[in-house]
Amino acid sequence: MAHHVLHMPITEDQVRALRAGDTVTLEEILFGIRDATQIHMFDHGRRTKFDLRGHAVIHTAPNLRKVERSGTNHSGYEAVCVGTTTSDRMERFTRPLMEREGVRIIIGKGGLREGSLQAFQDLGGAYLAVVGGAAALETTWIEAVEDVDLDDLNPESLYKFRIRGFGPLLVAMDAHGGSLYATVNAEATKRRQAVLEKLGAA
Numbered sequence: 001m002a003h004h005v006l007h008m009p010i011t012e013d014q015v016r017a018l019r020a021g022d023t024v025t026l027e028e029i030l031f032g033i034r035d036a037t038q039i040h041m042f043d044h045g046r047r048t049k050f051d052l053r054g055h056a057v058i059h060t061a062p063n064l065r066k067v068e069r070s071g072t073n074h075s076g077y078e079a080v081c082v083g084t085t086t087s088d089r090m091e092r093f094t095r096p097l098m099e100r101e102g103v104r105i106i107i108g109k110g111g112l113r114e115g116s117l118q119a120f121q122d123l124g125g126a127y128l129a130v131v132g133g134a135a136a137l138e139t140t141w142i143e144a145v146e147d148v149d150l151d152d153l154n155p156e157s158l159y160k161f162r163i164r165g166f167g168p169l170l171v172a173m174d175a176h177g178g179s180l181y182a183t184v185n186a187e188a189t190k191r192r193q194a195v196l197e198k199l200g201a202a
Contacts, residue, residue: 003168006105009054012124015104018171020178024128025167029146030107032060032159034085037150038093042100048149048158053102056128059085059109061155064145075160077145082161083135086110087127095119111172111181120175127173129180141166 004018007027018024031052040046062082069076087108094116097103106112107128120126130138147160172180 008056010104011054012104015124015126016175018126018174019176020171020174020180020183022171023168024105024171025165025169026056026105026163027165028163029055030142030161030163030166031055031057032062032082032157032161033057034059034061034156035089036153036156037158038090038097040150040153042093042096046150048101050147050149050158050160051102052097054104055102056105056107057097057103058107058130059087059090060159061085062159064155064159073144075145075148077148077159079139079142079145079161081135082139082142084109084130084132084138087112091116094125095123098123098125107169111179117173117177117179117182120173121177124175126171126175128167128169129172130169138166 001021003023005025005027006014008029031050041048060082063080064077065080066076067073067078084107087110091113094106094112098119104125105128107130109130109132111129112127116127141163142161143164144162145159146162149158151157
């Protein structure tokens with residue numbers, strides 16, 4: 001297993017170098033996105049002012065504080081607590097995020113399904129997992145809320161975060177069909193079957 005430090009944005013070759021089980025630390029820029037953001041973008045045809053090509057998005061609806069805009073704070077927000085939400089609800093948006101917007105990496109918790117795994121293989125992408133309950137730690141990796149778009153959807157706006165040392169994160173799904181979730185499910189099924197056979201209930 002290898003550790004990768006990725007300065008965003010990245011290329012297809014860089015994301016295809018990631019393998020399930022590797023770890024990743026992200027630098028520079030990260031975008032925050034959630035259900036309502038993607039519903040408006042892909043179901044209602046809204047476009048973002050941000051260029052997401054080669055970037056990573058994190059499934060989040062952050063707790064932010066409104067502050068006075070200044071020379072050092074252009075967005076009018078500062079991070080209070082930026083945690084990760086469960087990804088499965090947003091499964092159907094993986095391919096359009098990659099095809100239309102050029103996203104390379106999705107960060108979340110709980111994993112995604114076969115459709116996303118296929119999109120990662122077809123288009124060159126990866127899913128990075130965050131341990132649940134780590135919001136306080138994640139927030140320390142965010143230096144600033146640089147900008148915001150689709151802010152009428154607040155708190156499910158589209159956020160541009162400036163980050164430093166965001167990680168390590170676990171590569172849970174890669175561009176080669178590798179999935180730690182599939183591996184765990186297969187092993188659990190195997191063990192369950194062995195227990196049932198031992199009990200004579202198979």
